Every structure is written in structure tokens, then in C-alpha cells.
Amino acid sequence: MTLADVGTVPFLDLQPVTEAVREEVLARWSTILDECSFIHGEPVRSFEKRFAAVCGATHGIGTANGTDALHLTLRALGIGAGDEVVVPTNTFVATAEAVVLAGARPSFADVDPSTLMLTPASIEAAVTPRTRAVVVVHLYGQMGDLTAVRATTERLGLLLVEDAAQAHDARWEGRPAGSFGVAGCFSFYPGKNLGAFGDAGAVVTSDDWLADRIRSMRDHGRAQGSHHEHVLVGSNSRLDSLQAAVLDAKLRFLPAWNEERRRLFDVYREGIDPQAARPVDELPGSLGVRHLAVVRVRDRDDVRRALAERGVGTGIHYPTPCHLLPPYTQYATGPLPVAEAAAREVVSLPLYPGMRREQAERVAALVNDCARPGGAP
Numbered sequence: 001m002t003l004a005d006v007g008t009v010p011f012l013d014l015q016p017v018t019e020a021v022r023e024e025v026l027a028r029w030s031t032i033l034d035e036c037s038f039i040h041g042e043p044v045r046s047f048e049k050r051f052a053a054v055c056g057a058t059h060g061i062g063t064a065n066g067t068d069a070l071h072l073t074l075r076a077l078g079i080g081a082g083d084e085v086v087v088p089t090n091t092f093v094a095t096a097e098a099v100v101l102a103g104a105r106p107s108f109a110d111v112d113p114s115t116l117m118l119t120p121a122s123i124e125a126a127v128t129p130r131t132r133a134v135v136v137v138h139l140y141g142q143m144g145d146l147t148a149v150r151a152t153t154e155r156l157g158l159l160l161v162e163d164a165a166q167a168h169d170a171r172w173e174g175r176p177a178g179s180f181g182v183a184g185c186f187s188f189y190p191g192k193n194l195g196a197f198g199d200a201g202a203v204v205t206s207d208d209w210l211a212d213r214i215r216s217m218r219d220h221g222r223a224q225g226s227h228h229e230h231v232l233v234g235s236n237s238r239l240d241s242l243q244a245a246v247l248d249a250k251l252r253f254l255p256a257w258n259e260e261r262r263r264l265f266d267v268y269r270e271g272i273d274p275q276a277a278r279p280v281d282e283l284p285g286s287l288g289v290r291h292l293a294v295v296r297v298r299d300r301d302d303v304r305r306a307l308a309e310r311g312v313g314t315g316i317h318y319p320t321p322c323h324l325l326p327p328y329t330q331y332a333t334g335p336l337p338v339a340e341a342a343a344r345e346v347v348s349l350p351l352y353p354g355m356r357r358e359q360a361e362r363v364a365a366l367v368n369d370c371a372r373p374g375g376a377p
Helices: 015-035 042-054 066-076 094-101 120-126 146-156 208-217 241-251 254-271 300-309 326-331 337-343 357-370
Strands: 059-063 084-088 105-109 131-137 159-163 183-187 201-205 293-296 346-349
Touching: 015 241, 042 059, 042 201, 042 241, 059 066, 059 208, 066 094, 066 159, 066 183, 066 201, 066 208, 084 094, 084 120, 094 105, 094 131, 094 326, 105 120, 105 326, 120 146, 131 146, 146 159, 201 208, 254 293, 254 357, 300 346, 300 357
Parallel strands: 084 105, 084 131, 131 159, 159 183
Antiparallel strands: 059 201, 183 201, 293 346
16 A cells, blocks of 8 residues: 555544444443433542542542633632732643633743743743742643652742643653642543543542542532532532543553554654654653644645645644733733744644554655645744
8 A cells, every 4th residue: 555545634533442432331321321320420430530540649530621620620729819820821722711710810921942831931930929820731742841840839839730631641750640730630522532422521639638629619519428518619510420431431541542642643753854844842751642743834824735635634733822812812911932933833733543554654744745845943
């Protein structure tokens, strides 16, 4: 088979991972339907315990989605009106959204030009006397220098929260995402490395007090063991049993699926001419999970159009830094040039478990053909 015979390559195909768990999920769902235990059921408790162990944490608290995981964590930590939280500007809007929903102000930070993640210097540049916390984002499934970031937040007396929505079982120097901050917040949106069949999320933490508060706040602020006693202002953000059963069934596949993603990204790294497109770097201490395969190219829109004409799907993560989005410009204090430049250049290539090596080889070859010679930033 030649590369020309490979055919179209979609940006994302969830069918292979869905088929891997179809029969097990149907069996689990049948049990749930028989028991009519849809909220706070055993599937939720089982998944919370197993996922917390993967993250090196004592507690797992399921939530309705990843945004709620962040929002509830910030509120449970007492962050609100008058407080500021440092967030990288080149993230999905939910990171900043959660800060505003908690009643605080996002303090947008620029990022490292190589990894596109927060550094101690970029954090310190965004800190003010009102700063209470830093949300570090494990962008694209990789981890930055969490040793240095954590040392910085501790020195400054700031809480560290991990937005690990894209980094299920990623590692920094052998230590898993979710184990560095006071809490780690995850999304299980269907396209994530560990994805539900709908929306779902979780918080992991080893802080008993914080875990109890988030458990209460996700369930209308109820006191533990009570249905009618409400001790906190909470919300309705419970992980349901049906989604927990899906996630529990998928969890055992996660290491193999992550390794498959790493192998496919290596095909891109080896096959793409660095003069045509430049992959976003990963630090040596990071064992990333390659949620996204992101490269930087000049004339990004032209490259995407040319790839689409040849049957290759692509994405952009993300086209507009948060500080330039209309609802968040009020929190901007000036330009953030690294993130702004990257937003014009990043393109996400196809990458998912079940994707064939020859598909990745074809995409790499087409990137070389479609990108302007010498067009890598």
C-alpha cells in the first residue's frame, strides 16, 4: 500500500475506543437499569476510587463536567470576590470561566515559547497582591516543569490547582498529573484520552477537608449522610452511574491508549520536516499522553485548507487567547505576545487510538507538501 492509498484521515474517530468497551458497558448498564441506581451508585464509587489511585491521590470526586471540577474546587478553597487567580491565556475558555464563576478575577499569564505552558517567570509576572492561586494547565496532554512551578507557588504562598483536563495519567518526573497541586481537575468529555459517552468530570485530592467540601458542594451543599441538611451553598454537579460505568470500563485501557498516542506522535515528529512545521516541544521530564498533536506553521489557514482538500481533518487549539475573547478583555492588562503569536500558528493534526501508522505517515507527508518551504515559525 502506498501513502496515496490510505484515503481520508479524520481529525478524530471515537469508534475504535467505543468498540473496545461496547459489550462491557452494555452489561454494566444493564445492571444499573435493573437496580435503578442512577445517582451516587456503586459504579461512581468504584470509578472514583480507581481513578484517584491512577492520579496518586487519596480522594476522587466525580462531577458533571470538567468545568464544574475547576469551579467547585476554587469555591471550596474559599476563592471568590476580591481574589485573583493566575491562568495561562492559551487554554480552553473553561479555565478562565471557572475563575469568573467562582467570583474571582483571572490574571492572564503568557507562556513559554517552546512548550506553550506556564513557567515560574510567567507566573510571577502575573501575580499581584490580590493573587490567591495559580491554575496550571497541562496543555495538549503534556506537563511543564511542575517541580519548579510548585516551588514558585509555595514560595509565593499561593494555592496550586491543576487543570489536567487533557492529561489523564500524564507524568512529570514519574509523578502523575493531579498529585502536585492541592487538587487536580479532569474532564471526561468524549474526545478526551479517557472519555465518557457524554459530559463528566472529576476532582482528585489528598486533602480530606477539601474532598469533603467538594463532595458536599457538588450535591447542593448537603451534609454527609443527610438528604435535607444543607451546610454549604452548592450546586447540582453529580457524576451519574451510567457515565461512571463507561469510565470504569475504559480505565484499564488508558495506559495502552496513551502509549499508542505517543507512538503516533513519534511518527509525526520523525516524518514532518522541521522546516515546514514545528511540533510543540515537550520537556525531558514529562511523559505526556499526547491528547493533541499540535504543530506550528505559518500560513496556518492555507495549510489547513490544503490538507482538507486532500482528505485530512485538522483542528485549532486555540485560535484566540482568553484575554482577547470579548467576555474576558476586561481582565486583560496588556499584550501577551507569545500566546498571541502561537494562536496564529498552531494546528492540531489527527491523533487517536485506532489510527493506523500509515495514516500518520500520510498526514506527515502532506504537511510537508502543504506547508510553505521554510515556513516553520
